[in-house]
Amino acid sequence: MKSDSGxxxxxxxxxxxxxxxxxxxxxxxxxxxxxxxxxxGEIARPGTRYKFRGRTGLWWVSSSxxxxxxxxxxHLGYLIGILFPDGKPDLVEPLRLLMAEDGLKxxxxxxxxxxxxxxxxxxxxxxxxxxxxLPAPIETDYDTD
Amino acid sequence: xxxxIWSRPENPTRGVASTLGISRAxxxxxxxxxxxxxxxxxxxxxxxxxxxxxxxxxDVSIGNIFDEI
Numbered sequence: 001m002k003s004d005s006g007x008x009x010x011x012x013x014x015x016x017x018x019x020x021x022x023x024x025x026x027x028x029x030x031x032x033x034x035x036x037x038x039x040x041g042e043i044a045r046p047g048t049r050y051k052f053r054g055r056t057g058l059w060w061v062s063s064s065x066x067x068x069x070x071x072x073x074x075h076l077g078y079l080i081g082i083l084f085p086d087g088k089p090d091l092v093e094p095l096r097l098l099m100a101e102d103g104l105k106x107x108x109x110x111x112x113x114x115x116x117x118x119x120x121x122x123x124x125x126x127x128x129x130x131x132x133x134l135p136a137p138i139e140t141d142y143d144t145d
Numbered sequence: 146x147x148x149x150i151w152s153r154p155e156n157p158t159r160g161v162a163s164t165l166g167i168s169r170a171x172x173x174x175x176x177x178x179x180x181x182x183x184x185x186x187x188x189x190x191x192x193x194x195x196x197x198x199x200x201x202x203x204d205v206s207i208g209n210i211f212d213e214i
Binding site: 052062113 | 156169170173174186187205206
C-alpha cells in the first residue's frame with residue numbers, strides 16, 4: 001500500500017531483553033501476546049525451520065500485521081495503547097519495577113520504507129517522552145527505493 | 146547448496162531483492178521482521194543467502210526472507 005506521503009511500508013515494535021526474562025511475566029503484565037518471545041537458551045522459533053537458541057531472553061511485539069496504516073504514528077500509537085490501556089492505570093511503573101527486578105532493557109524499533117525521494121517521518125517529542133519513561137530508546141530503520 | 150548474495154554492513158541493494166524475485170520494499174520489511182526477534186539492532190550485520198535464509202554474524206540461521214512476505 002502506498003500513501004500520499006510516499007510511504008510504502010512502516011511498522012513499530014516494543015522489545016524487552018535480558019538474561020532473566022520470563023516471557024509469561026511480560027505477557028501477563030502487558031495483556032498482549034508477543035510476536036516473538038523466548039527465554040535465554042530456549043529455542044527461539046519453535047515450529048519454524050529456523051530454530052536457534054536465544055542468546056538472551058526476549059519479548060517483542062510488532063505492529064506489523066496488527067496495524068494496517070501507512071502512518072508510523074499509528075503504529076507507535078498501537079504500542080502506546082499497550083502501555084496506557086484505556087480505562088486502566090498505565091503500566092509504566094509496573095514495567096519499570098519488572099525491568100529492575102529481572103534486569104531487563106527495553107527499546108522501540110521503527111521501520112519505514114518510502115518511494116524514491118519521500119521524506120521519512122518525524123517522531124513527535126511526546127511519543128519519545130512516553131517511551132523514555134521506561135526507558136525505551138527509539139531505534140529507526142528508514143530507507144527509500 | 147545456498148550461495149551468499151549479501152554480506153555487507155549497508156542495506157541490501159535492489160539487485161539482492163531481484164535475485165530473490167521480490168521488491169526491495171519486501172526485502173527490507175522482511176529483514177526488519179527477522180532482526181528484532183533475533184535480538185539484533187537495525188545496523189547489525191547479517192548475511193542473506195539465495196534461498197532466502199538469513200544468518201547473523203555468528204553464522205546462526207535466524208530466519209528466512211520468504212517466511213516474512
